Amino acid sequence: MKNSYKFALGLLVAVLAIGFSAFKNNEQPEKKKVFANYTFVHSAANNNNARTQFTYDPTPGGCSTSSNTCRGVWSQSEAPEEGDNPAADAVFVSPTTGTYQPN
Numbered sequence: 190m191k192n193s194y195k196f197a198l199g200l201l202v203a204v205l206a207i208g209f210s211a212f213k214n215n216e217q218p219e220k221k222k223v224f225a226n227y228t229f230v231h232s233a234a235n236n237n238n239a240r241t242q243f244t245y246d247p248t249p250g251g252c253s254t255s256s257n258t259c260r261g262v263w264s265q266s267e268a269p270e271e272g273d274n275p276a277a278d279a280v281f282v283s284p285t286t287g288t289y290q291p292n
Contacts, residue, residue: 222266226282229275231258238281243268252287259287263278 229243230250234257242260251261265279275281 219260222278224264224266224280225268226264227268227269227275228260228262230260230289230291231284232291234288238284240275240277240279240281241277245271245273245275246291247271248292250289250291252285253290255288256286257288258284259289260285 205288227245228249230246231243233242236258238258238261242264249260261284262282263275263279264282265276267274267276
């Protein structure tokens with residue numbers, strides 16, 4: 190009789206351990222994205238700072254004097270390729286005024 194109580198208690202402990210481990214979250218936490226700043230050019234002669242108005246040029250030209258937006262710094266998680274618009278997760282950091290003059 191004493192052995193059957195020990196067996197039942199051991200079985201109960203095993204069932205509880207398995208039951209509690211079934212609710213343990215084994216998922217890895219999502220890694221936070223690392224953002225970097227990239228300069229995009231604004232070739233349209235206006236002040237519309239929408240994401241689609243900017244394109245990436247690894248060797249951007251200069252800006253002539255005007256009140257338009259010439260270039261903009263965008264912070265995003267992935268490096269753009271030439272001709273890309275800022276990514277959907279990009280954050281507008283700062284504009285440079287002027288009219289864009291390509292190289």
